[in-house]
Amino acid sequence: MNVRRIASVLAWLLLGVIAYSTLSPLDLRPHMGSSVQIERFGAFGLTGLMFAIAYPQHVLAVLAAMLAAAIGLELTQMLAADRHARLIDLAVKMAGAGCGVGAGWLLVSLWPGSSRKSRA
Structure with missing residues (x-):
């Protein structure tokens, strides 16, 4: 299994955990102990x-999808009685997504012998 495949599996699992954490009742939300x-x-x-x-060949689409996920998940909190959507939460999520995608793009760009084109 190559690095891109592992990253893909982890990315989708993490997105699922984020969705669960965002939409589940507060008492079921996982806590790490930090802010x-x-x-x-x-x-x-x-x-x-x-x-x-x-998906390094689609970095702009990845960024757009991550930002859309942050917006969509924050908005769906308005449907839950015990959750709330806040602009500061959305801003933090979008900043994290942008930094993560940027770091991934930089990492792939600087990886020795790597090109952003897909190797199937």
């Missing part, structure tokens, strides 16, 4: 990093 804003930034950053590594 929730750091958790949000880190979760979206790591997910963006994995998606950028998995």
Whole structure:
């Protein structure tokens, strides 16, 4: 299994965990013990990093999808009685996603012998 395939599996799993954490009742949401804003930034950053590594030839689409996921998940919280959508939460999620995708793009660009083109 190559790095891109592993990154792809991790990215989709992380996105699933983010969706579960965002939409589940507060008492079922996993907690790392740090600030929730750091958790949000880190979760979206790591997910963006994995998606950028998995799909380096589509980095702009990855960025757009991560930003759309942040917006969509934050908006769906308005449908839950015990959850709330806040602009600061959205901003932190979008910043994490942008940093993660940017770091992934940079990592793939600088990786020795790597090109951003897909190797099937």
